[in-house]
Amino acid sequence: MRVSSATPLSANELDRIDAYWRAANYLSVGQIYLMDNPLLREPLCPEHVKPRLLGHWGTTPGLNFLYAHLNRIIAARRQEMIYITGPGHGGPGLVANTWLEGSYSDVYPSVSQDESGMRRLFKQFSFPGGVPSHVAAETPGSIHEGGELGYSLAHAYGAVLDNPELVAACVIGDGEAETGPLATAWHSNKFLDPAGDGAVLPILHLNGYKIANPTILARIDDDELDALLRGYGYEPYLVAGDDPAAVHQQLAATLDEVFDTIAAIQYGARTSGDTGRPRWPMIVFRTPKGWTGPKEVDGQPVEGTWRSHQVPLPAARDDAAHLRQLEAWMRSYRPEELFSPEGAPRREVVDWLPGGDLRMGANPHANGGRLTRDLELPDFTAYGVKVSAAGETVAEPTRVLGNWLRDVIKANAPYRNFRLIGPDETESNRLGAVFDVTDKVWRARIDDVDVHLGPSGRVMEILSENTCQGWLEGYLLTGRHGLFNCYEAFVHIVDSMVNQHAKWLKVSRELPWRMPVPSLTYLLTSHVWQQDHNGFSHQDPGFIDHVANKKADVIRVYLPPDANTLLSVADHCLRSRNHINVIVAGKKPAVTWLDVDAAALHCARGLGIWDWASNDQGDPDVVLAAAGDVPTREVLAATDLLRQHLPDLRVRVVNVVDLMRLQPPSEHPHGISDAQFDAIFTTDRPVIFAYHGYPTLIHRLTYRRHGHDNLHVRGYKEEGTTTTPFDMLVRNDSDRYHLVMDVIDRVPDLARRAATLRQQMVDKRVQHRQYICRTGEDLPEVRDWRWPAS
C-alpha cells in the first residue's frame, strides 16, 4: 500500500483542522451522554446524563476525522462531494458535523448553533421524540442508513453514475467489509465510466473490531490486504496511526494525492476518450476504535478495542467514577477553545469550511428529489399490441415492453437520468430491444465475440442482485430513474435491502425537507409459472408477500395480465415517486386480452369485471377472479369450459391488476370501498380466485371483506420441479380443470347436475399426466386453447 510522506498542513491549518475534529468529537460524546449542561458550565452531575445511554462511540472519532479532512478538500477544490457512512451507527458523528457546518440547523432551525440548540442537539439523540441513533433519513446529507451494513459501496457507485462532477466518499466499516454485498461491490469499478460518471473514493475504516470480535481485514497481513484491494482493481493508500498530529498530516497528504489522481483519471478520459479501466485510488484508514475516548474503564482496556463499540462509560449516571471520567473525557477536547460562551462554534473552528451547497450536509445530490427531472415517456399506447378481438393476438409481454423501454432510453439520453439494471438477465427477460440504442456498460476487457458491451451504456448487469439493488438505490436517492429487472425467485436475495429502502422512504415521506425521489420499480419476470424449465429452485412468488408487510403508503404491487396492461403499468410506475413498485409479468408468448386503450382504463381502475368474458347478467352464480397473467388465462379457459358445458351457469370474470385494491381503504390508499368490493365480488356468491402467488396473501388482503367466507383461492403451494408449464398448474391445483371442479364444488346445487363434467375434469388431469410423461409436452388442447371468437 502506498503511504504519502508529505506534510502539507501548516501549523495553523493543523491547529484548525484538529480543533474542528475536537469539536465534532465533543459534540458526539455530548449527544451520547448528556441531556443538559451541554457546555459544561457546571460540573457534571447525574441529572445531566441521560437515563438510557444509547449510541455508538467506537467508529465516531474516525468518521469525524475523515469528515474534517474531506471538508478541507471540498473547500480547496470546490469539489462536489457526498459522504456515505457505511458504519451508519456512528450517527452522532454525522449529526455533529452537519451541525458544525450549519446544514443541520438549516433543516432543523430549532437545533440552532447556540447553547439552547446544543442542548437540544444533545438531548434529542437516541431519545424519545428525538432522532435515531444511526445515520438515517433524518440526517441531512445522507442517502444511506448503515444500520444493516453491507450496502455503502454500491450506494456510493449508484450515486455518482451520470454525475461526472460528484465524488462519493464512502467510508466502509471493517465489520461491514465482511458482508457479502460489500465484498462484491468492490467490483463496481468495472462499471464506472470516468468520462460520464463521477468517482467513488472508498475509505476502508480499519479500526479493528466489531461488536465483540476483531475484524478479518484488520487481522490479515498488510501484504494480503494490499493484494486483496489490488485484486479488486484499486490502488490502495494506507493512512495509519494513533497520534492525531501525524495522522492529520498523513491523511491530508494522501487526500491531496488521491484527489489529484481522480482528477487526472477524469481529465484523461474526458479529453482523450480513453475507454480503458483506470486503477482508482482508495484509502485504508487504520486508527484506533474509540480514538480519544477513555483508555481504560473499570480496569479494562477500552480505546482501541471492541469495548469502545457502543457506550464506553455505561454507568455514567449511576457511578460517580464513570461520571468523573466522562467529564474529564469531554473536557479533554477543550470545549472552551471550540465554542463561544453562547455555545456557537468559534469562528476560527469553522470559518474554513465549505459553504452553501458544497457542505456535505447540504449537497443537493443527497436530497435527490431536489434534482429530479421527470422522465420523457413516449406515449405507451403507440406500442400496444393490436387486438381486434379479445384473445386473438399473441405477444411476449416483456418484449413489447422492451420496445417502449428502448424509446424511453432514447428520449432521455440527453438527460442521462435513466438506467436499466439487472443480474445478467435483460436479454433472457426479452428486453433486448434496448440494445438497439445503448450498450451494457463494461470496463473490463471486451473481446471481439462480445455483443452489446461498451465503455458506457444505460444497461448495467452484474450477477449480484445485491449490487444491482444497491446501485439502483443510490441512483434513485440522488434523484434519477431506473428499473430493476430480475428473476422473480431470486429477488428474495434483496429482501432485506428492500426492507431498509422501504423504511427509508417511510421516514423520508414524513420529513418536509426531503423531496420525493423516483420510485424503486421491479420488473419480475421469468416468474414462478415460467420457470418450469429451471425447476423448483427457480420457483418462488413470495416477494409480493414480503413487500406487502411494508408501509402501505410506500408499496404497490401490479400483476398485469397481458402485454398492453404491462405497458400501462410500467408507464405509471416510471412516473411515480417515493414508492416501491413490484410488477410481475410474463416473458413467454401469451394472449393479449385487451387493446391498449382498454388496458389503460383497466389499469387505472386497478381491478374490474371483464364484461366481455362474463355472462352473469348482473347476478352471477359464481365469480371467477384472477390476478396474474397465467391465472388470468386459466380463469378464461375455465370460463370457456363452463360456457360449453354449463351454458346457463352465470359466470362473472374479474381481473385484478393492482393487488392492493383488494385491501380496505383503511389499510391501503389504493383500497376500494366495501361497497365497491361487494359490487364486484358479491357478498354471497362463491368466488374462485386464481392467484399468481401463495394463496394466503389474497386471504390476508381480504379477510375483512363481507364475502370473504365464500372466497376460495388457488395459487402456488410450493409444488414444483422441471416439467411442462401446464403441469406446474396441475401440481398446484391451479389449472383450468381444477378451477372448473372448484366451481362445481362450490356453487350450490351444481354438484349433482355437473357430476359428469366434474369427472371429465378429473380425467383430463389424469390424461394430462399420462400425456406429458410420454411426450414431454402439454396436451395440444391446452397449448392451442384460445378464447372463442364471439
Place this chain on the structure above:
Amino acid sequence: MRVSSATPLSANELDRIDAYWRAANYLSVGQIYLMDNPLLREPLCPEHVKPRLLGHWGTTPGLNFLYAHLNRIIAARRQEMIYITGPGHGGPGLVANTWLEGSYSDVYPSVSQDESGMRRLFKQFSFPGGVPSHVAAETPGSIHEGGELGYSLAHAYGAVLDNPELVAACVIGDGEAETGPLATAWHSNKFLDPAGDGAVLPILHLNGYKIANPTILARIDDDELDALLRGYGYEPYLVAGDDPAAVHQQLAATLDEVFDTIAAIQYGARTSGDTGRPRWPMIVFRTPKGWTGPKEVDGQPVEGTWRSHQVPLPAARDDAAHLRQLEAWMRSYRPEELFSPEGAPRREVVDWLPGGDLRMGANPHANGGRLTRDLELPDFTAYGVKVSAAGETVAEPTRVLGNWLRDVIKANAPYRNFRLIGPDETESNRLGAVFDVTDKVWRARIDDVDVHLGPSGRVMEILSENTCQGWLEGYLLTGRHGLFNCYEAFVHIVDSMVNQHAKWLKVSRELPWRMPVPSLTYLLTSHVWQQDHNGFSHQDPGFIDHVANKKADVIRVYLPPDANTLLSVADHCLRSRNHINVIVAGKKPAVTWLDVDAAALHCARGLGIWDWASNDQGDPDVVLAAAGDVPTREVLAATDLLRQHLPDLRVRVVNVVDLMRLQPPSEHPHGISDAQFDAIFTTDRPVIFAYHGYPTLIHRLTYRRHGHDNLHVRGYKEEGTTTTPFDMLVRNDSDRYHLVMDVIDRVPDLARRAATLRQQMVDKRVQHRQYICRTGEDLPEVRDWRWPAS
C-alpha cells in the same frame, strides 16, 4: 499464479481418463437432447429428440473433466471427497458421472447400467416425471443445489468442519463468483482448523461467460486475479487451455501438487500443533465454455462463448441441419469405444474409478443423515428458572439458555458434532456462558487484548449472515447439529437461502434413500420489541411470514413467552430432523411465568389457556391471547388492569408457543382441530390477540376458523424509531392500555359501563408520551409492573 509443468499421466492413463471424460460428455449431451436411441444404433431422427430441450451444456464438460480427475486422486490416495457443484445447472454432468461410477443406479435401480437404463437416464432428464435440470437433492452425492448461485463455497466449508479426513472439492462458477455471498465466503479459510477440520479445495471454473455476458473474473488481468485470490488468503494454481491432452496433464500435475500440499498442511498442524493460518491451495480452471460442443451454430461462434450456456442446438428436433450437427457432435465422443453393445460403460473406461463409499456419488457425508449421531442433551429442566409464583422471577431468557447450551457443547465435545454460529452477536445475544467451555474459532492474528478467540472452537462468528447460513447448512447436510443465533431483523439477509434449504428438505423427504438430517434452527433474539435502542432499521419481525410460505412439513415457528419455555423449545428443536425451526426469544430481563415443568407441558401442547391468569369460569366474555414474550407480558398486564377495574369481566388468557398450532390440521401437521380451537378461542366471543410480528400473519393462519370474524390482532405495524421499549408498543397500538381499550370496544355492552376506564387508558398513553419525552424513560408503573401475587 502457479502453473505445474509436470506430465504425470502415462499414455495409457491419459487415454483412460480422456475416455471417461468423453463418456461423461456423451451421457450429458444425451440427457439434454434424447428420449430414445441412446446408443445411436440408428441415425438420429426427430422422434429421438425431446420436444422441449431444457438443460445447460456450457459448464458441463468442465464439471465432467474435474470429476474425472478428482476420481483419479481418490483412487490413488483413497481420499474421502465430496463434490460441490457451484454451477449446479450443470446437472447432466453430475448425473452422468454418478451413473458411470454406479452410484446412480444404486439408488435408482431402474436407471441401470445398460441400454434400457441409459434410455431412461436420457429421457428422465428435465422431463415430466423425471429429474430436474439442476444438481439437486435427487442427485446422489450432492448437498448443494446451485440453482440460485452463491453458496457453494460456504457449503463446502460447512461440510468439512469436524471432518478431518474429508476434502470438499468446490467448483465455483465464475458467474457465481460475482455474487456477494460467494465473494465473502472465500474468507472462510480464517475459520478452518487444519487439525480438527478437513480441507476445501476451491476450483474457480473460469469458463468466461454467464447467460449473456462475460464474467468479471475472466476479464481482469491474470495479475489482478492472482492478487485477489492471494488477498483472500489462498495460493492459486492456474490450469488453462483448450487442448484436452495438455489440460489433462496439467490438471493431473496440479492436483498431485495441491493434494500433497493439503496433506502437508494437515500433517504439520496435526503433529506440531501449529496454530497458524496456512495458505491453502486453490485452482483456477480456465477452459472453454461448452468445450467439445459445436464450434459454430447457424454461423455464430458457440464453443467458448455464452451461446453454449444452455442448449447449443435449440432446433435439433425441427431443423435437419441441427439434428445432423447433434449426431456428429455425439459421435465425436466415439461412443462405441465407451459403451458395450449392451450399453454398459466398457470396463477399461471405468475400472480405475474408486469403489464403494469412496465414489463421490456414494460418499456418506453427502447423505449426512447416514452419519448423524443424536446430540447428548442435558436435562433442560435442571437449568430452569425457579418460579414459586407466576410472574415472580425475572430472568434473561437467552442467558438462561446459554447455560444449557454451554453444557450441550460440553457433553458433545467428544463427538465434535455441534456448532453455534452467528454474525458477531453470541455475546450480545447473552449466550456468553458457552465461552466457559469453548472459544470462537479464529485463524487470523490473535492479539493479547482478545478474549474467547482460539485456533479452534465450537462457536463461529463472521459478520456475514450469508456465510453463517451457508456454513451451517453444509454442516447439517453432512449430518451434524447446530444453532444459528441472529438479530431478528437481519435474518432477512438469508431469506433466499432459507427458501432454497426448505426446498431441498421438501424434496429430500420424498426420497427414501436420503436419511433425515438435523434441523436448521434459528434463535432470533434482539427482536423487534428489543431493538428500541438501535432504531427502525433493526425492527422487522417478517422472517416468520417468510418461512410460513414454505412447505408445512418442513417449517416450525416457536415463540416461547419466557426463559423456561425457551429451554423446552430449544431442547425440542435440537432433537428434531428435517425441519426449519424458528425460535424468537428475548434477551432482556423479563418475568418467568411458568416453572420449568409447567413450561415443558405448555410447550408440548403448543398453546393453551393459562388458568392461573384467567377468571372466565369456562365461559369468557373475552379471550386475550398472546404469542411472543413481550405480547404475553402486555396481555397479562392488560388482564391485571381489567381485573382491577372490571372485576366481574370474565377474561380468558391464552398463550401460543407453537404458532403453527393455529392452522387447521389440513394445512400443517401441528394444526389443532376446529373443535380444539373452538374450545380454546370460543366461536362467538371477542378475541384480542397480541402478536409478536405483523398482525396479518395471525389472520392468515386462522382465516378458516369459526371465530375468525371475532378475532382482533395487534402487532408490529412498521412504526419504530430509537425510543423506549414501551413506546415501541404504544406506537404500534400493542401496549396494555390499548389492549384494554380493544377489550372495551369489542365486548358487547361494555363500552358505556367502562367509559371511564377507557378514557383513563387514553390518558395513560398521553401521559406516557409526555413522560418519556421529558425523562427518556418509561413510566415507573410500566417498568415496575408485576403480576399480582394471588
